[in-house]
Amino acid sequence: MIEQRDIVVWVVSALLAIGIFGSRWAKAKSRNDLMRSLLAMQPEQRKKFLDRIDPRVAMELRQTLLERYGILS
Secondary structure (H helix, E strand, O other), rough: OHHHHHHHHHHHHHHHHHHHHHHHHHHHHHHHHHHHHHHOHHHHHHHHHHHOHHHHHHHHHHHHHHHHHHOOO
16 A cells, blocks of 8 residues: 555655756756867967866866867866
């Protein structure tokens, strides 16, 4: 028998899973948009941008540019 408590647990679990998926999707989408804008920039403009942001994030972006597109910045 399915009880009301079981339905509540399933609904809460589904909402939590949707929230986690949504936040990961938004992060990946914003990262892809940032990569597209970095690719469109001139090399000196890209270097200035990467120098201004958080060093850890800049290092990740530089690694991604190098691995995916073979661009050194």
